[in-house]
Amino acid sequence: MPTVSGLVVAADRRTFDPIRGDTDSTIKIVTANQTAVFTTGVASWADAHSFRTVFDATDVAANYIREGKIRGALIPNLQDLTQRVRDGYSKHLLSIPRKFWPQDGELFQLGIVQYDETDGSLRLFLCLYEYKQEYQGESPFFEWTVKGFRYNGDLKFGMPLAFGNTSVFTELMRGKDARFDVCRRDPKIAPYMNLRKQLSLAEVSNDQAVACCRQLIKISSDKLSLVDHSDHHISPTCDVAFVGSTGFKWLYRDRE
Numbered sequence: 001m002p003t004v005s006g007l008v009v010a011a012d013r014r015t016f017d018p019i020r021g022d023t024d025s026t027i028k029i030v031t032a033n034q035t036a037v038f039t040t041g042v043a044s045w046a047d048a049h050s051f052r053t054v055f056d057a058t059d060v061a062a063n064y065i066r067e068g069k070i071r072g073a074l075i076p077n078l079q080d081l082t083q084r085v086r087d088g089y090s091k092h093l094l095s096i097p098r099k100f101w102p103q104d105g106e107l108f109q110l111g112i113v114q115y116d117e118t119d120g121s122l123r124l125f126l127c128l129y130e131y132k133q134e135y136q137g138e139s140p141f142f143e144w145t146v147k148g149f150r151y152n153g154d155l156k157f158g159m160p161l162a163f164g165n166t167s168v169f170t171e172l173m174r175g176k177d178a179r180f181d182v183c184r185r186d187p188k189i190a191p192y193m194n195l196r197k198q199l200s201l202a203e204v205s206n207d208q209a210v211a212c213c214r215q216l217i218k219i220s221s222d223k224l225s226l227v228d229h230s231d232h233h234i235s236p237t238c239d240v241a242f243v244g245s246t247g248f249k250w251l252y253r254d255r256e
Helices: 057-066 075-093 167-174 180-184 206-226
Strands: 006-012 015-017 021-023 027-032 035-041 045-046 053-056 105-116 121-136 139-150 239-242 245-251
Touching: 006 035, 006 053, 006 105, 006 206, 015 057, 015 121, 027 057, 027 105, 035 057, 053 057, 057 075, 057 105, 075 105, 075 121, 075 139, 105 239, 121 245, 167 180, 167 206, 180 206, 180 245, 206 239
Parallel strands: none
Antiparallel strands: 006 239, 015 021, 027 035, 035 105, 045 053, 105 121, 121 139, 239 245
8 A cells, every 4th residue: 555655565374275174374475675575375285294494486476586686676587586486486496296276266466565775766567367277198287477567657656456265355346235335435535445536645544554455354354255246355464564764673463
């Protein structure tokens, strides 16, 4: 969510895997060189016995940035970064039984929030990863599609952007389901969800953005079953960070 001083980034903690089902212990926002990296969807995997995380696309991207591969604007490095993540994900899938492989389709989204000191601009990039299982004889391989999006124009107003499972968010913004009317009037989110009267960045503080993001995540968790029946659930617990000219800092963290 854009504010007067930068961008507030929030993420819930829920992930799903075929062994444990839902777990609410994943920190989805990682900092790397004052850049925020976040993911949604099936971006991490745990060992079937120890439940220790053995692959996390967020960490792969963050490590790439920490290695100094990205200097200044991110765009020239996106192809190399996405290839690093694809290769790591494929290597992990080939190391586990096929029965645990996810179904073909969208797997996860990888987001990067960067303050570019070269021109003093804030940038938000989102990469959508889709894959398909293929076979050459008995040998499996994966066909990847990565779609990249840049959100510069959408950062001019104090209005939240949502990624991942946005079913509830979309209903709150554009829907007419009366079961959500009380939520739409919630004072923590209502001023920032009005498409007819978008607030300027000067009207939105970091504290207001934190309250708005936390409440949106809570409402999404509470009301998701009304509009969505997939395995992509949302936890009420979340973490909130800030990226701006002063760098990266945590603004709110739920209890571990």
